[in-house]
Amino acid sequence: MMNETITEKPDFDFENFTFGVQATDQMLVAKYENGSWSNFQIGPVKNISLSPLAMCLHYGQTVFEGLKAFKTVDGKVNIFRLESHFKRMNRSLERMAMPPLPASCFIDGIRELVNKESHWVIDDPEYALYIRPFAIATENKLGVDASHEYLFMVVLSPLKAYYNRPLRVLVETTYIRSARGGAGAAKNGGNYGASLLPQQKAKQAGFDQIIWLDASEKKYIEESGTMNIMFILNGKTLLTPALSDSILDGITRDSILKLAPELGLEVEERTIQITEILDRVGAGEKVEAFGVGTAAVISPIKEISYKDELFETYVEEDAVMYRIKNKLSEIRRGISPDHFGWSDLV
Incomplete structure:
Protein backbone atom coordinates (compact mmCIF):
# COMPACT_ATOMS: atom_id res chain seq x y z
CA MET A 1 0.00 0.00 0.00
CA MET A 2 2.80 2.42 0.92
CA ASN A 3 5.89 3.21 -1.12
CA GLU A 4 9.17 1.78 0.16
CA THR A 5 11.84 4.38 0.91
CA ILE A 6 15.08 4.36 2.87
CA THR A 7 16.28 7.27 4.98
CA GLU A 8 19.55 7.98 6.70
CA LYS A 9 20.24 9.29 10.19
CA PRO A 10 19.20 12.95 10.17
CA ASP A 11 21.89 15.61 10.23
CA PHE A 12 20.01 17.62 12.80
CA ASP A 13 20.87 19.48 16.00
CA PHE A 14 18.46 17.97 18.53
CA GLU A 15 19.65 20.41 21.21
CA ASN A 16 18.92 23.65 19.36
CA PHE A 17 15.87 23.91 17.14
CA THR A 18 12.54 25.69 16.81
CA PHE A 19 9.40 23.57 16.87
CA GLY A 20 7.34 23.47 13.70
CA VAL A 21 10.02 24.77 11.33
CA GLN A 22 11.84 21.52 10.54
CA ALA A 23 10.03 18.52 9.09
CA THR A 24 11.54 15.05 9.01
CA ASP A 25 12.51 13.44 5.71
CA ALA A 161 9.16 21.89 25.67
CA TYR A 162 6.38 23.96 24.10
CA TYR A 163 6.16 26.47 26.94
CA ASN A 164 9.30 26.40 29.07
CA ARG A 165 8.12 28.69 31.89
CA PRO A 166 4.90 29.38 33.81
CA LEU A 167 2.48 31.54 31.87
CA ARG A 168 0.87 34.92 32.40
CA VAL A 169 -2.65 34.78 30.98
CA LEU A 170 -5.30 37.36 30.21
CA VAL A 171 -9.01 36.62 30.57
CA GLU A 172 -10.51 37.60 27.21
CA THR A 173 -13.70 39.61 27.67
CA THR A 174 -14.24 40.96 24.14
CA TYR A 175 -13.57 38.17 21.67
CA ILE A 176 -14.78 34.57 21.82
CA ARG A 177 -13.27 31.30 20.62
CA SER A 178 -16.52 29.56 19.75
CA ALA A 179 -20.25 29.59 20.40
CA ARG A 180 -22.74 26.83 21.14
CA GLY A 181 -23.89 25.23 17.93
CA GLY A 182 -20.67 26.22 16.19
CA ALA A 183 -17.59 24.19 15.32
CA GLY A 184 -15.66 24.69 18.56
CA ALA A 185 -15.47 20.95 19.29
CA ALA A 186 -13.87 20.28 15.89
CA LYS A 187 -10.16 20.66 15.30
CA ASN A 188 -10.46 22.81 12.20
CA GLY A 189 -8.34 25.64 10.93
CA GLY A 190 -11.02 28.31 11.28
CA ASN A 191 -11.13 28.00 15.07
CA TYR A 192 -7.41 28.74 15.27
CA GLY A 193 -7.44 31.50 12.68
CA ALA A 194 -10.14 33.37 14.57
CA SER A 195 -8.09 33.15 17.79
CA LEU A 196 -4.98 34.82 16.40
CA LEU A 197 -5.96 38.48 16.76
CA PRO A 198 -6.97 38.34 20.45
CA GLN A 199 -3.88 36.26 21.25
CA GLN A 200 -1.73 38.76 19.39
CA LYS A 201 -3.25 41.62 21.37
CA ALA A 202 -2.69 39.74 24.63
CA LYS A 203 0.98 39.22 23.81
CA GLN A 204 1.36 42.89 22.96
CA ALA A 205 0.00 43.62 26.45
CA GLY A 206 2.66 41.35 28.01
CA PHE A 207 0.74 38.08 28.38
CA ASP A 208 1.63 34.63 27.09
CA GLN A 209 -1.88 33.31 26.49
CA ILE A 210 -5.55 34.03 27.10
CA ILE A 211 -8.44 32.37 28.88
CA TRP A 212 -11.56 32.04 26.75
CA LEU A 213 -14.98 32.63 28.27
CA ASP A 214 -18.35 31.43 26.98
CA ALA A 215 -19.89 33.31 24.07
CA SER A 216 -23.30 34.17 25.53
CA GLU A 217 -22.56 35.50 29.02
CA LYS A 218 -18.77 35.84 29.04
CA LYS A 219 -18.45 34.56 32.57
CA TYR A 220 -17.85 30.81 32.26
CA ILE A 221 -14.35 29.45 31.58
CA GLU A 222 -13.97 27.35 28.43
CA GLU A 223 -10.34 27.00 27.26
CA SER A 224 -6.94 28.67 27.51
CA GLY A 225 -5.45 29.72 24.21
CA THR A 226 -4.94 26.55 22.17
CA MET A 227 -5.36 24.29 25.22
CA ASN A 228 -7.96 22.88 27.55
CA ILE A 229 -7.71 24.34 31.03
CA MET A 230 -7.70 22.72 34.47
CA PHE A 231 -7.46 23.76 38.11
CA ILE A 232 -6.40 21.94 41.26
CA LEU A 233 -8.02 23.22 44.42
CA ASN A 234 -6.06 22.91 47.66
CA GLY A 235 -4.21 19.86 46.34
CA LYS A 236 -7.37 17.74 46.51
CA THR A 237 -9.78 18.43 43.64
CA LEU A 238 -9.13 18.52 39.91
CA LEU A 239 -11.61 20.90 38.30
CA THR A 240 -12.15 21.45 34.56
CA PRO A 241 -14.96 22.80 32.36
CA ALA A 242 -17.43 20.16 31.22
CA LEU A 243 -17.29 19.38 27.51
CA SER A 244 -19.71 21.01 25.11
CA ASP A 245 -19.88 21.69 21.39
CA SER A 246 -17.81 24.83 21.99
CA ILE A 247 -14.94 23.04 23.79
CA LEU A 248 -12.46 20.67 22.17
CA ASP A 249 -12.48 17.13 23.55
CA GLY A 250 -8.76 17.12 24.30
CA ILE A 251 -6.90 13.81 24.36
CA THR A 252 -4.45 15.05 27.01
CA ARG A 253 -7.43 16.35 28.98
CA ASP A 254 -8.98 12.89 28.88
CA SER A 255 -5.70 11.23 29.91
CA ILE A 256 -5.33 13.50 32.94
CA LEU A 257 -8.93 12.97 34.03
CA LYS A 258 -8.35 9.22 34.00
CA LEU A 259 -5.02 9.50 35.86
CA ALA A 260 -6.21 11.92 38.53
CA PRO A 261 -8.02 9.39 40.78
CA GLU A 262 -4.86 7.26 40.87
CA LEU A 263 -3.09 10.26 42.40
CA GLY A 264 -5.76 10.70 45.05
CA LEU A 265 -7.62 13.56 43.36
CA GLU A 266 -11.34 14.05 43.20
CA VAL A 267 -12.48 15.03 39.71
CA GLU A 268 -15.14 17.61 38.87
CA GLU A 269 -16.26 18.40 35.33
CA ARG A 270 -18.73 21.29 35.42
CA THR A 271 -19.34 24.88 34.46
CA ILE A 272 -16.86 27.20 36.17
CA GLN A 273 -17.35 30.92 36.57
CA ILE A 274 -14.13 32.90 36.27
CA THR A 275 -15.10 34.74 39.45
CA GLU A 276 -15.22 31.46 41.38
CA ILE A 277 -11.57 30.76 40.62
CA LEU A 278 -10.43 34.31 41.32
CA ASP A 279 -12.45 34.50 44.55
CA ARG A 280 -10.72 31.32 45.72
CA VAL A 281 -7.33 32.82 44.94
CA GLY A 282 -8.27 36.05 46.67
CA ALA A 283 -9.39 34.12 49.75
CA GLY A 284 -5.94 32.53 50.06
CA GLU A 285 -6.78 29.06 48.77
CA LYS A 286 -4.04 27.12 47.00
CA VAL A 287 -5.23 27.16 43.39
CA GLU A 288 -3.18 25.59 40.64
CA ALA A 289 -4.10 26.57 37.09
CA PHE A 290 -2.69 24.99 33.95
CA GLY A 291 -3.32 24.47 30.28
CA VAL A 292 -3.29 20.94 28.87
CA GLY A 293 -2.77 19.80 25.29
CA THR A 294 -0.75 17.47 23.10
CA ALA A 295 1.98 19.96 22.23
CA ALA A 296 2.20 21.63 25.63
CA VAL A 297 1.21 18.61 27.82
CA ILE A 298 0.88 20.66 31.03
CA SER A 299 1.62 24.40 31.00
CA PRO A 300 1.51 25.99 34.47
CA ILE A 301 -0.24 29.36 34.76
CA LYS A 302 1.29 31.66 37.35
CA GLU A 303 -0.82 34.82 36.85
CA ILE A 304 -4.37 35.51 35.68
CA SER A 305 -5.38 39.04 34.69
CA TYR A 306 -9.08 39.87 34.79
CA LYS A 307 -10.47 43.38 34.31
CA ASP A 308 -7.08 44.93 35.11
CA GLU A 309 -6.67 42.97 38.35
CA LEU A 310 -3.89 40.40 38.70
CA PHE A 311 -4.25 37.08 40.54
CA GLU A 312 -1.32 34.79 41.34
CA THR A 313 -1.85 31.03 41.23
CA TYR A 314 0.28 28.30 42.78
CA VAL A 315 3.26 27.07 40.73
CA GLU A 316 5.76 25.94 43.38
CA GLU A 317 7.73 22.70 42.97
CA ASP A 318 5.34 20.68 45.14
CA ALA A 319 2.31 21.56 42.98
CA VAL A 320 0.21 18.50 42.13
CA MET A 321 0.16 19.32 38.40
CA TYR A 322 3.85 18.38 38.16
CA ARG A 323 3.11 14.95 39.63
CA ILE A 324 0.43 14.46 36.99
CA LYS A 325 2.82 15.48 34.24
CA ASN A 326 5.51 13.10 35.53
CA LYS A 327 3.04 10.21 35.77
CA LEU A 328 1.88 10.79 32.20
CA SER A 329 5.49 10.95 31.02
CA GLU A 330 6.29 7.67 32.79
CA ILE A 331 3.46 5.90 30.94
CA ARG A 332 4.50 7.39 27.60
CA ARG A 333 8.11 6.29 28.08
CA GLY A 334 7.26 2.82 29.37
CA ILE A 335 8.51 3.44 32.91
CA SER A 336 5.07 2.88 34.43
CA PRO A 337 2.66 0.23 33.12
CA ASP A 338 -0.02 1.37 30.70
CA HIS A 339 -3.17 -0.35 31.95
CA PHE A 340 -5.31 2.08 29.93
CA GLY A 341 -4.14 0.68 26.59
CA TRP A 342 -2.93 4.09 25.37
CA SER A 343 0.42 3.01 23.93
CA ASP A 344 0.91 1.99 20.31
CA LEU A 345 4.42 0.57 19.97
CA VAL A 346 6.25 0.43 16.65
Whole structure:
Protein backbone atom coordinates (compact mmCIF):
# COMPACT_ATOMS: atom_id res chain seq x y z
CA MET A 1 0.00 0.00 0.00
CA MET A 2 2.80 2.42 0.92
CA ASN A 3 5.89 3.21 -1.12
CA GLU A 4 9.17 1.78 0.16
CA THR A 5 11.84 4.38 0.91
CA ILE A 6 15.08 4.36 2.87
CA THR A 7 16.28 7.27 4.98
CA GLU A 8 19.55 7.98 6.70
CA LYS A 9 20.24 9.29 10.19
CA PRO A 10 19.20 12.95 10.17
CA ASP A 11 21.89 15.61 10.23
CA PHE A 12 20.01 17.62 12.80
CA ASP A 13 20.87 19.48 16.00
CA PHE A 14 18.46 17.97 18.53
CA GLU A 15 19.65 20.41 21.21
CA ASN A 16 18.92 23.65 19.36
CA PHE A 17 15.87 23.91 17.14
CA THR A 18 12.54 25.69 16.81
CA PHE A 19 9.40 23.57 16.87
CA GLY A 20 7.34 23.47 13.70
CA VAL A 21 10.02 24.77 11.33
CA GLN A 22 11.84 21.52 10.54
CA ALA A 23 10.03 18.52 9.09
CA THR A 24 11.54 15.05 9.01
CA ASP A 25 12.51 13.44 5.71
CA GLN A 26 9.25 11.75 4.72
CA MET A 27 5.54 12.42 4.65
CA LEU A 28 2.32 10.52 3.94
CA VAL A 29 -0.13 11.61 1.25
CA ALA A 30 -3.53 10.18 0.25
CA LYS A 31 -6.19 11.45 -2.14
CA TYR A 32 -9.97 11.41 -1.98
CA GLU A 33 -11.70 11.41 -5.34
CA ASN A 34 -14.58 9.56 -6.99
CA GLY A 35 -16.05 8.83 -3.56
CA SER A 36 -13.13 7.06 -1.84
CA TRP A 37 -9.67 7.50 -0.33
CA SER A 38 -6.87 5.96 -2.40
CA ASN A 39 -3.29 6.30 -3.60
CA PHE A 40 -1.73 6.19 -0.12
CA GLN A 41 1.97 6.98 -0.46
CA ILE A 42 4.94 7.64 1.78
CA GLY A 43 7.70 9.62 0.14
CA PRO A 44 10.09 12.55 0.57
CA VAL A 45 8.74 15.75 2.10
CA LYS A 46 7.97 18.16 -0.72
CA ASN A 47 5.78 21.10 -1.59
CA ILE A 48 2.30 20.49 -2.93
CA SER A 49 0.65 22.25 -5.84
CA LEU A 50 -2.87 23.67 -5.59
CA SER A 51 -5.06 25.59 -7.98
CA PRO A 52 -6.03 29.10 -6.81
CA LEU A 53 -9.58 27.76 -7.10
CA ALA A 54 -8.92 24.98 -4.55
CA MET A 55 -11.83 25.12 -2.13
CA CYS A 56 -9.66 24.93 1.02
CA LEU A 57 -8.39 28.41 0.14
CA HIS A 58 -11.88 29.87 0.16
CA TYR A 59 -14.35 28.01 2.36
CA GLY A 60 -12.44 26.68 5.34
CA GLN A 61 -12.63 22.91 4.85
CA THR A 62 -9.44 22.09 6.74
CA VAL A 63 -9.09 19.66 9.64
CA PHE A 64 -5.99 18.57 11.55
CA GLU A 65 -4.75 16.55 14.51
CA GLY A 66 -1.66 16.63 16.70
CA LEU A 67 -0.12 13.65 18.47
CA LYS A 68 3.30 12.50 19.58
CA ALA A 69 5.72 9.60 19.44
CA PHE A 70 8.13 8.95 22.31
CA LYS A 71 11.19 6.76 22.84
CA THR A 72 10.51 4.22 25.57
CA VAL A 73 13.12 3.11 28.08
CA ASP A 74 13.44 -0.25 26.31
CA GLY A 75 14.21 1.41 22.98
CA LYS A 76 10.80 1.16 21.29
CA VAL A 77 8.78 4.02 19.81
CA ASN A 78 5.41 4.75 21.41
CA ILE A 79 2.76 6.59 19.37
CA PHE A 80 0.60 7.80 22.23
CA ARG A 81 -3.19 7.41 21.99
CA LEU A 82 -3.19 6.90 18.23
CA GLU A 83 -6.70 5.44 18.08
CA SER A 84 -8.17 8.30 20.13
CA HIS A 85 -6.71 10.83 17.72
CA PHE A 86 -8.08 8.83 14.78
CA LYS A 87 -11.59 8.93 16.23
CA ARG A 88 -11.39 12.66 16.97
CA MET A 89 -10.08 13.38 13.47
CA ASN A 90 -13.11 11.67 12.00
CA ARG A 91 -15.47 13.57 14.30
CA SER A 92 -13.90 16.81 13.10
CA LEU A 93 -14.17 15.71 9.48
CA GLU A 94 -17.84 14.93 9.93
CA ARG A 95 -18.48 18.39 11.43
CA MET A 96 -16.75 20.03 8.46
CA ALA A 97 -18.70 17.96 5.89
CA MET A 98 -15.56 16.06 4.88
CA PRO A 99 -15.29 12.30 4.25
CA PRO A 100 -14.07 10.10 7.13
CA LEU A 101 -10.66 8.49 6.91
CA PRO A 102 -10.26 4.71 6.99
CA ALA A 103 -8.12 3.25 9.75
CA SER A 104 -5.87 1.76 7.05
CA CYS A 105 -4.89 5.27 6.05
CA PHE A 106 -4.72 7.10 9.40
CA ILE A 107 -3.64 4.41 11.87
CA ASP A 108 -1.66 2.08 9.63
CA GLY A 109 -0.23 4.97 7.63
CA ILE A 110 1.03 6.82 10.70
CA ARG A 111 2.49 3.63 12.14
CA GLU A 112 4.43 2.98 8.95
CA LEU A 113 5.56 6.59 8.58
CA VAL A 114 6.80 6.80 12.18
CA ASN A 115 8.51 3.43 11.84
CA LYS A 116 10.39 4.68 8.77
CA GLU A 117 11.33 7.89 10.60
CA SER A 118 12.05 6.26 13.97
CA HIS A 119 15.64 7.56 13.91
CA TRP A 120 14.10 10.99 14.55
CA VAL A 121 12.80 9.79 17.95
CA ILE A 122 15.68 10.21 20.42
CA ASP A 123 16.06 8.95 23.98
CA ASP A 124 15.33 12.18 25.87
CA PRO A 125 12.43 12.58 28.34
CA GLU A 126 11.93 16.19 27.24
CA TYR A 127 11.75 15.30 23.55
CA ALA A 128 9.01 13.91 21.30
CA LEU A 129 8.33 13.54 17.61
CA TYR A 130 5.25 15.61 16.80
CA ILE A 131 2.83 14.06 14.30
CA ARG A 132 0.60 16.39 12.29
CA PRO A 133 -2.15 14.69 10.23
CA PHE A 134 -4.33 17.08 8.24
CA ALA A 135 -6.92 17.11 5.48
CA ILE A 136 -7.81 19.88 3.03
CA ALA A 137 -10.43 20.38 0.32
CA THR A 138 -8.80 20.44 -3.12
CA GLU A 139 -11.63 20.55 -5.66
CA ASN A 140 -11.17 23.48 -8.05
CA LYS A 141 -14.42 25.37 -7.73
CA LEU A 142 -15.75 28.70 -6.54
CA GLY A 143 -19.06 28.13 -4.83
CA VAL A 144 -20.09 27.57 -1.22
CA ASP A 145 -20.44 23.82 -1.08
CA ALA A 146 -18.62 20.78 0.27
CA SER A 147 -15.72 19.71 -1.90
CA HIS A 148 -15.71 16.37 -3.72
CA GLU A 149 -11.89 16.07 -3.63
CA TYR A 150 -9.46 16.14 -0.71
CA LEU A 151 -5.85 15.57 0.28
CA PHE A 152 -4.85 13.87 3.53
CA MET A 153 -1.26 14.35 4.61
CA VAL A 154 0.92 13.58 7.61
CA VAL A 155 4.13 15.42 8.41
CA LEU A 156 6.44 14.95 11.39
CA SER A 157 8.45 17.55 13.30
CA PRO A 158 10.79 17.35 16.32
CA LEU A 159 9.46 18.90 19.52
CA LYS A 160 10.84 19.86 22.91
CA ALA A 161 9.16 21.89 25.67
CA TYR A 162 6.38 23.96 24.10
CA TYR A 163 6.16 26.47 26.94
CA ASN A 164 9.30 26.40 29.07
CA ARG A 165 8.12 28.69 31.89
CA PRO A 166 4.90 29.38 33.81
CA LEU A 167 2.48 31.54 31.87
CA ARG A 168 0.87 34.92 32.40
CA VAL A 169 -2.65 34.78 30.98
CA LEU A 170 -5.30 37.36 30.21
CA VAL A 171 -9.01 36.62 30.57
CA GLU A 172 -10.51 37.60 27.21
CA THR A 173 -13.70 39.61 27.67
CA THR A 174 -14.24 40.96 24.14
CA TYR A 175 -13.57 38.17 21.67
CA ILE A 176 -14.78 34.57 21.82
CA ARG A 177 -13.27 31.30 20.62
CA SER A 178 -16.52 29.56 19.75
CA ALA A 179 -20.25 29.59 20.40
CA ARG A 180 -22.74 26.83 21.14
CA GLY A 181 -23.89 25.23 17.93
CA GLY A 182 -20.67 26.22 16.19
CA ALA A 183 -17.59 24.19 15.32
CA GLY A 184 -15.66 24.69 18.56
CA ALA A 185 -15.47 20.95 19.29
CA ALA A 186 -13.87 20.28 15.89
CA LYS A 187 -10.16 20.66 15.30
CA ASN A 188 -10.46 22.81 12.20
CA GLY A 189 -8.34 25.64 10.93
CA GLY A 190 -11.02 28.31 11.28
CA ASN A 191 -11.13 28.00 15.07
CA TYR A 192 -7.41 28.74 15.27
CA GLY A 193 -7.44 31.50 12.68
CA ALA A 194 -10.14 33.37 14.57
CA SER A 195 -8.09 33.15 17.79
CA LEU A 196 -4.98 34.82 16.40
CA LEU A 197 -5.96 38.48 16.76
CA PRO A 198 -6.97 38.34 20.45
CA GLN A 199 -3.88 36.26 21.25
CA GLN A 200 -1.73 38.76 19.39
CA LYS A 201 -3.25 41.62 21.37
CA ALA A 202 -2.69 39.74 24.63
CA LYS A 203 0.98 39.22 23.81
CA GLN A 204 1.36 42.89 22.96
CA ALA A 205 0.00 43.62 26.45
CA GLY A 206 2.66 41.35 28.01
CA PHE A 207 0.74 38.08 28.38
CA ASP A 208 1.63 34.63 27.09
CA GLN A 209 -1.88 33.31 26.49
CA ILE A 210 -5.55 34.03 27.10
CA ILE A 211 -8.44 32.37 28.88
CA TRP A 212 -11.56 32.04 26.75
CA LEU A 213 -14.98 32.63 28.27
CA ASP A 214 -18.35 31.43 26.98
CA ALA A 215 -19.89 33.31 24.07
CA SER A 216 -23.30 34.17 25.53
CA GLU A 217 -22.56 35.50 29.02
CA LYS A 218 -18.77 35.84 29.04
CA LYS A 219 -18.45 34.56 32.57
CA TYR A 220 -17.85 30.81 32.26
CA ILE A 221 -14.35 29.45 31.58
CA GLU A 222 -13.97 27.35 28.43
CA GLU A 223 -10.34 27.00 27.26
CA SER A 224 -6.94 28.67 27.51
CA GLY A 225 -5.45 29.72 24.21
CA THR A 226 -4.94 26.55 22.17
CA MET A 227 -5.36 24.29 25.22
CA ASN A 228 -7.96 22.88 27.55
CA ILE A 229 -7.71 24.34 31.03
CA MET A 230 -7.70 22.72 34.47
CA PHE A 231 -7.46 23.76 38.11
CA ILE A 232 -6.40 21.94 41.26
CA LEU A 233 -8.02 23.22 44.42
CA ASN A 234 -6.06 22.91 47.66
CA GLY A 235 -4.21 19.86 46.34
CA LYS A 236 -7.37 17.74 46.51
CA THR A 237 -9.78 18.43 43.64
CA LEU A 238 -9.13 18.52 39.91
CA LEU A 239 -11.61 20.90 38.30
CA THR A 240 -12.15 21.45 34.56
CA PRO A 241 -14.96 22.80 32.36
CA ALA A 242 -17.43 20.16 31.22
CA LEU A 243 -17.29 19.38 27.51
CA SER A 244 -19.71 21.01 25.11
CA ASP A 245 -19.88 21.69 21.39
CA SER A 246 -17.81 24.83 21.99
CA ILE A 247 -14.94 23.04 23.79
CA LEU A 248 -12.46 20.67 22.17
CA ASP A 249 -12.48 17.13 23.55
CA GLY A 250 -8.76 17.12 24.30
CA ILE A 251 -6.90 13.81 24.36
CA THR A 252 -4.45 15.05 27.01
CA ARG A 253 -7.43 16.35 28.98
CA ASP A 254 -8.98 12.89 28.88
CA SER A 255 -5.70 11.23 29.91
CA ILE A 256 -5.33 13.50 32.94
CA LEU A 257 -8.93 12.97 34.03
CA LYS A 258 -8.35 9.22 34.00
CA LEU A 259 -5.02 9.50 35.86
CA ALA A 260 -6.21 11.92 38.53
CA PRO A 261 -8.02 9.39 40.78
CA GLU A 262 -4.86 7.26 40.87
CA LEU A 263 -3.09 10.26 42.40
CA GLY A 264 -5.76 10.70 45.05
CA LEU A 265 -7.62 13.56 43.36
CA GLU A 266 -11.34 14.05 43.20
CA VAL A 267 -12.48 15.03 39.71
CA GLU A 268 -15.14 17.61 38.87
CA GLU A 269 -16.26 18.40 35.33
CA ARG A 270 -18.73 21.29 35.42
CA THR A 271 -19.34 24.88 34.46
CA ILE A 272 -16.86 27.20 36.17
CA GLN A 273 -17.35 30.92 36.57
CA ILE A 274 -14.13 32.90 36.27
CA THR A 275 -15.10 34.74 39.45
CA GLU A 276 -15.22 31.46 41.38
CA ILE A 277 -11.57 30.76 40.62
CA LEU A 278 -10.43 34.31 41.32
CA ASP A 279 -12.45 34.50 44.55
CA ARG A 280 -10.72 31.32 45.72
CA VAL A 281 -7.33 32.82 44.94
CA GLY A 282 -8.27 36.05 46.67
CA ALA A 283 -9.39 34.12 49.75
CA GLY A 284 -5.94 32.53 50.06
CA GLU A 285 -6.78 29.06 48.77
CA LYS A 286 -4.04 27.12 47.00
CA VAL A 287 -5.23 27.16 43.39
CA GLU A 288 -3.18 25.59 40.64
CA ALA A 289 -4.10 26.57 37.09
CA PHE A 290 -2.69 24.99 33.95
CA GLY A 291 -3.32 24.47 30.28
CA VAL A 292 -3.29 20.94 28.87
CA GLY A 293 -2.77 19.80 25.29
CA THR A 294 -0.75 17.47 23.10
CA ALA A 295 1.98 19.96 22.23
CA ALA A 296 2.20 21.63 25.63
CA VAL A 297 1.21 18.61 27.82
CA ILE A 298 0.88 20.66 31.03
CA SER A 299 1.62 24.40 31.00
CA PRO A 300 1.51 25.99 34.47
CA ILE A 301 -0.24 29.36 34.76
CA LYS A 302 1.29 31.66 37.35
CA GLU A 303 -0.82 34.82 36.85
CA ILE A 304 -4.37 35.51 35.68
CA SER A 305 -5.38 39.04 34.69
CA TYR A 306 -9.08 39.87 34.79
CA LYS A 307 -10.47 43.38 34.31
CA ASP A 308 -7.08 44.93 35.11
CA GLU A 309 -6.67 42.97 38.35
CA LEU A 310 -3.89 40.40 38.70
CA PHE A 311 -4.25 37.08 40.54
CA GLU A 312 -1.32 34.79 41.34
CA THR A 313 -1.85 31.03 41.23
CA TYR A 314 0.28 28.30 42.78
CA VAL A 315 3.26 27.07 40.73
CA GLU A 316 5.76 25.94 43.38
CA GLU A 317 7.73 22.70 42.97
CA ASP A 318 5.34 20.68 45.14
CA ALA A 319 2.31 21.56 42.98
CA VAL A 320 0.21 18.50 42.13
CA MET A 321 0.16 19.32 38.40
CA TYR A 322 3.85 18.38 38.16
CA ARG A 323 3.11 14.95 39.63
CA ILE A 324 0.43 14.46 36.99
CA LYS A 325 2.82 15.48 34.24
CA ASN A 326 5.51 13.10 35.53
CA LYS A 327 3.04 10.21 35.77
CA LEU A 328 1.88 10.79 32.20
CA SER A 329 5.49 10.95 31.02
CA GLU A 330 6.29 7.67 32.79
CA ILE A 331 3.46 5.90 30.94
CA ARG A 332 4.50 7.39 27.60
CA ARG A 333 8.11 6.29 28.08
CA GLY A 334 7.26 2.82 29.37
CA ILE A 335 8.51 3.44 32.91
CA SER A 336 5.07 2.88 34.43
CA PRO A 337 2.66 0.23 33.12
CA ASP A 338 -0.02 1.37 30.70
CA HIS A 339 -3.17 -0.35 31.95
CA PHE A 340 -5.31 2.08 29.93
CA GLY A 341 -4.14 0.68 26.59
CA TRP A 342 -2.93 4.09 25.37
CA SER A 343 0.42 3.01 23.93
CA ASP A 344 0.91 1.99 20.31
CA LEU A 345 4.42 0.57 19.97
CA VAL A 346 6.25 0.43 16.65
